[in-house]
Amino acid sequence: MENEFRQTSEHPVCAEHTDLRRIRTNPDFWYPVAWSRELRREKAIDVRFAGRHIVVVRPKSGEPYALDGLCPHRQVLLGKGDVHGDAISCIAHGLRYDRDGQCVSSDVSAEAQCLHLTTWACREKGGLIFVFMGEQSLADKIPLPDFPRVKDRRYRTRRFGQVVNCHYSFMHENLMDMNHQVLHSRLVGKMKPRFLGMDHGDGFVEARYTFVRTGGKQPLSEALIYGQRRRDGRDFAYRDVMTIRTQYPYQTLRIETQGIEEPVMELWISYVPQDRDELTNRVFGLLSIKRLKVPFLLDLAWPILVAFTERVFFEDREIVELEQAAWKDLGGDHNQEVFPVINQLRDLLRRCGQRPDGVGKAAS
Amino acid sequence: MENEFRQTSEHPVCAEHTDLRRIRTNPDFWYPVAWSRELRREKAIDVRFAGRHIVVVRPKSGEPYALDGLCPHRQVLLGKGDVHGDAISCIAHGLRYDRDGQCVSSDVSAEAQCLHLTTWACREKGGLIFVFMGEQSLADKIPLPDFPRVKDRRYRTRRFGQVVNCHYSFMHENLMDMNHQVLHSRLVGKMKPRFLGMDHGDGFVEARYTFVRTGGKQPLSEALIYGQRRRDGRDFAYRDVMTIRTQYPYQTLRIETQGIEEPVMELWISYVPQDRDELTNRVFGLLSIKRLKVPFLLDLAWPILVAFTERVFFEDREIVELEQAAWKDLGGDHNQEVFPVINQLRDLLRRCGQRPDGVGKAAS
Amino acid sequence: MENEFRQTSEHPVCAEHTDLRRIRTNPDFWYPVAWSRELRREKAIDVRFAGRHIVVVRPKSGEPYALDGLCPHRQVLLGKGDVHGDAISCIAHGLRYDRDGQCVSSDVSAEAQCLHLTTWACREKGGLIFVFMGEQSLADKIPLPDFPRVKDRRYRTRRFGQVVNCHYSFMHENLMDMNHQVLHSRLVGKMKPRFLGMDHGDGFVEARYTFVRTGGKQPLSEALIYGQRRRDGRDFAYRDVMTIRTQYPYQTLRIETQGIEEPVMELWISYVPQDRDELTNRVFGLLSIKRLKVPFLLDLAWPILVAFTERVFFEDREIVELEQAAWKDLGGDHNQEVFPVINQLRDLLRRCGQRPDGVGKAAS
Structure with a gap:
């Protein structure tokens, strides 16, 4: 008798189906990533979606926005950074990014203007902050959930x-x-x-x-x-x-x-x-x-x-x-x-x- | 000089032998899996043998018995379940299994009667509960250890x-x-x-x-x-x-x-x-x-x-x-x-x- | 859109370079492995260099020395052992090794004299104990650092x-x-x-x-x-x-x-x-x-x-x-x-x- 329980299972997983527990979340929907109360004015928060770090920023004025959560310079978590006005700055070198993901710290280094972060559609509703992680051109066409x-x-x-x-x-x-x-x-x-x-x-x-x-x-x-x-x-x-x-x-x-x-x-x-x-x-x-x-x-x-x-x-x-x-x-x-x-x-x-x-x- | 210590070891493992630490326990013997005092009347216990979960049940009357330890329905640990009379029931949906491993909960769902658990030979001696995890037809021929x-x-x-x-x-x-x-x-x-x-x-x-x-x-x-x-x-x-x-x-x-x-x-x-x-x-x-x-x-x-x-x-x-x-x-x-x-x-x-x-x- | 963030990264790692974080330390230099104060007279200490265990021994008299950190008999950590005079003895069977790495316990077993440990060049300077883990013939040619x-x-x-x-x-x-x-x-x-x-x-x-x-x-x-x-x-x-x-x-x-x-x-x-x-x-x-x-x-x-x-x-x-x-x-x-x-x-x-x-x- 073998100890290879996996192979000798009496109920083999059906070959024609992908294992349900390996099916990934379809990103072409709006997903909540934080409660509104978790994100104060002029603060940022690090959230995750399927392994990806996202930083959600509530600027001094206006709606929250979402960017890739790692600074492109040295991959430090932006969620640890400070928010000044509209921009989020990295804790390590102070590199600042605006809501379009553009680095606006050319004073620190001329090369810094090449740095750019992916932006993600972001909405707030019913005390929840939602992001849209799929094809960004679809974001406006896909409705937020209703409650x-x-x-x-x-x-x-x-x-x-x-x-x-x-x-x-x-x-x-x-x-x-x-x-x-x-x-x-x-x-x-x-x-x-x-x-x-x-x-x-x-x-x-x-x-x-x-x-x-x-x-x-x-x-x-x-x-x-x-x-x-x-x-x-x-x-x-x-x-x-x-x-x-x-x-x-x-x-x-x-x-x-x-x-x-x-x-x-x-x-x-x-x-x-x-x-x-x-x-x-x-x-x-x-x-x-x-x-x-x-x-x-x-x-x-x-x-x-x-x-x-x-x-x-x-x-x-x-x-x-x-x-x-x-x-x-x-x-x-x-x-x-x-x-x-x-x-x-x-x-x-x-x-x-x-x-x-x-x-x-x-x-x- | 390389850092690949494994390869450059001065005493390479002899190639003609399987590494002793990879040799698996021969299952064609009786192995203790629990102390008798761990398993009270009308209780069940989850034990392991080489990675496999086994549930050992002491029914209301009679000798203890052993079944595969995961409910075939949704793989919930049966050791968490309750014993009623002769049967062990799963904590999740209450599906009951008798000492032959047969699901006896057709009241919950008609499909439940297709569910069946592998049974394992089980004996009690000297304050120990033994199971036989090898070829089941050998169980009666292989003696329990003597002390x-x-x-x-x-x-x-x-x-x-x-x-x-x-x-x-x-x-x-x-x-x-x-x-x-x-x-x-x-x-x-x-x-x-x-x-x-x-x-x-x-x-x-x-x-x-x-x-x-x-x-x-x-x-x-x-x-x-x-x-x-x-x-x-x-x-x-x-x-x-x-x-x-x-x-x-x-x-x-x-x-x-x-x-x-x-x-x-x-x-x-x-x-x-x-x-x-x-x-x-x-x-x-x-x-x-x-x-x-x-x-x-x-x-x-x-x-x-x-x-x-x-x-x-x-x-x-x-x-x-x-x-x-x-x-x-x-x-x-x-x-x-x-x-x-x-x-x-x-x-x-x-x-x-x-x-x-x-x-x-x-x-x- | 795929969730395979690694592949779709906007800034792929340049293929012609080995990833800097995979570059190994060049062993052909002297590296500190312990503070002098950590190693008392007639004591041994287990240290590591790139995954390798090293035992550093300060004998009853003379300079400290360094050997491979695992007993060749059964791979027990020598850093747990005792130092008697010049020799380090393994905690498990008491097998003793001198500063040349030779087992000197033929009283325990005749076969023990075949046991031998790799030696590593070892120096002490400025309150630090250094080892040389590279090509040993270079050790004398490579200077210790200066402070x-x-x-x-x-x-x-x-x-x-x-x-x-x-x-x-x-x-x-x-x-x-x-x-x-x-x-x-x-x-x-x-x-x-x-x-x-x-x-x-x-x-x-x-x-x-x-x-x-x-x-x-x-x-x-x-x-x-x-x-x-x-x-x-x-x-x-x-x-x-x-x-x-x-x-x-x-x-x-x-x-x-x-x-x-x-x-x-x-x-x-x-x-x-x-x-x-x-x-x-x-x-x-x-x-x-x-x-x-x-x-x-x-x-x-x-x-x-x-x-x-x-x-x-x-x-x-x-x-x-x-x-x-x-x-x-x-x-x-x-x-x-x-x-x-x-x-x-x-x-x-x-x-x-x-x-x-x-x-x-x-x-x-």
């Missing part, structure tokens, strides 16, 4: 996120796969999901679920979202519908209650690759919850909700990082998916992303 | 072990090579080993030594093992015989005193590869010491003995880890052995183990 | 250094490039360098600068070096000349004040590669400062000077380590040098060092 609840006073929005050590595809799968409620049973009690159906098209996959409580008490945080404490699970089983949608490259989750026009909860989330191999991602999430009839009740209960969502997020993170670790250990993807909607989602991510060799679209 | 002193009331047994960062071959060599007493001179005083002879055959190498004290005081812990405090080294020099035997893949060390029929000490030890490259191993050791004539004296003195053996183990571990580090640094084995018995042992380990390419036995 | 101020009572010398995580070439560039004063502006105020000229020849490049203060107060530590507090920058602008010279493989920095014959400050510095890839180096620096007219004033102020130089060193280290990190990240050197003297220095380091393949001189 109407963020500005709606009838909702309160929580901004959350952190770096998770896995490929972004695990994140999409995890959120869309509501069959993993067992994972959160200590937090939410026993919930049985019922799959209501799915929908898919050119750039999206959508799954709809409802739930029935089969045991355990409804947690307070859940009651807060639904606006009422429900005493008997059976009574209103299947009254709520949860819709999860990956509209490439973003993901949303919406909970609607029968008889109420607007969702009681809406989540918008984006996963931004950090390293070159895209095996870590930074999460930017906007979780909007509808305010209750009693004024300020949601605000009072806010800390409970924050703690609840943090714990759910923590449990999910453990799982996706275990999945990623097993992928590395086994040398590839051995997923044997049992939920058809997840296979649809996997096809979507493969189709919309880029093959690792960068030759073309992943599935073309 | 009769563990159940013998005239002996007390200490169970010890930890993960050591080196290939298992360094462990075998270190124990059989009693010429390294200088290493432990701060603990045991100056002891001069005298090599009495060796024996070797199909699956074993055995070395016999005796010792004479050339300086330093006999430590209390040593006196406890021998059952008496000896005042004059010369007087009883060469009265004790230490026999170290590698009976592949296990190792034993026995101390006999002239005129006493049974050994005063007997050690059984096994080194189980943890990572895929087998450059770390987990030690499982059973050290049986004969009780003294005064009842409970050995029990009273036990903490001293434990501390003594821990310190000897600590010093040995430092050396084998330095040897392993140098092997990595130099890119291969540069051993120039000066003790013939160690060369016999090295041949045995090469012969009985597996070549890294897995094509056949290492020496065939 | 006359170290023994001159009119100067006080500070010995400093630590391991810095970068290729030694970054260190040379950083010290010679006085245009990076902006980096230290919090420590030294605003200083504008004026380049006075350079000189270069067979094994050296030399740059001369003067400075004028354009803002900020002169720090006390600087006043101590110059021997007076200067109240008006303009008044004596361009009176001091700083000369930085790389005389391969060492570097010096000298500050002279107009009208004073001897330098007010002289620095000698050497960067010794630690790992095989030479991406870390250990700094050995001797900073000699001329004593002031008031006796003991310099000694009183010494702690201030120490703190000042430590902080400058700390800031420099951050930059060179960022440069090294970017080199790894980008997969090569993307430097676009804007200061001609630095390009001269880079050519010198490439010419005097060794190509990574070791076939010949880097630039031949």
